[in-house]
Amino acid sequence: MDKNPVNTFSAEVNGESINKLRPIENESSEQAEVEAAEKVINAMRxxxxxxxxxxxxxxDAISK
Structure with a gap:
């Protein structure tokens, strides 16, 4: 997995990741909300x- 924060951020917020959260039917809606919130928090970090x-x-560039 790419450790570059920019690429990771882009991967976290792309449409595929968001769409994967929506069809969770076997879990409670509260658990789905927790997972979605965790993904958003990680993307923000x-x-x-x-x-x-x-x-x-x-x-650094200015101080040189």
């Missing part, structure tokens, strides 16, 4: 890491 890396690179 990866995006935060990506933004922090960009800021660090800009900061």
């Amino acid at each position: 990866y995006y935060r890491q990506y933004c922090l890396m960009k800021l660090k690179r800009r900061s």
Whole structure:
């Protein structure tokens, strides 16, 4: 699996991942909501890491 935060974030929020969450019929709707929330939280964490890396690179470029 690609560890690049940008690629991981894109994979988490693409339409296929979102559509896979909708047809869960064997589990309770509460469990499905928990799983969906966990996926969103993980995607946000990866995006935060990506933004922090960009800021660090800009900061390093400015300080040189």
